[in-house]
Amino acid sequence: MSATIQQPRTIGHRSDLFWIAAMVHRISGVLLACFLPLHFLVLGLAIEHAASLDRFLKWTEEPGVRLIETALVFVLAVHLLGGIRVLLIENLAWRPGQKQIATAVIGIAGTVAMLFLLLTL
């Protein structure tokens, strides 16, 4: 006898903080996976000539690019902290306050990104 898996018929779960936290973790991971090859290609510019790398680094000082970098710092920090949260949930007993921790992940990642922006202005 095979069991039939019922698909959820509503999207009500999408307003749940834990679902949002899982989505933030997943989407930040996808963004990092897209960014990594570009990051490695930029480092590879140093093979050709240090001046090529310098030209690229000069370009990153443009305000628009600096904002994108800030967003990348946020994405890396939120994926790191969200990942630590997942590891703790999977390996330790469930504790109260998980929603607050999920919110704190976003808050701390935002603070790290703002710190990056303020220190590089």
Place this chain on the structure above:
Amino acid sequence: MTLRLYLLQRLTAVLMVPLIIAHLVTIIYATHHGLSAAEILGRTRGSLGWATFYGSFVLLAAVHASLGVRSVAADWTPLRSAALDALMWLFCLALVLLGARGVYAVIAT
């Protein structure tokens, strides 16, 4: 995802935690002090410590990211079994090659 792949993704995640924290601190510190090719290469060229740091970071990130891409593709695309594995291996190989080239560029050139 099999248990082996699941455990590998968790293991790479745990190992990367201190590396990412160090990377974030380096990013903020170095950018604050003005990022230039001379600054980066002056720090990294010929350094066994940075070679080990970035070399292991590239390998761990390549494995972790390709396992993540496999999971997302399994959930959000029609790809199944062999196609998922092919995607995972191709992505991992591309990241390892590009990452190794990047590490070589800042350590050995």
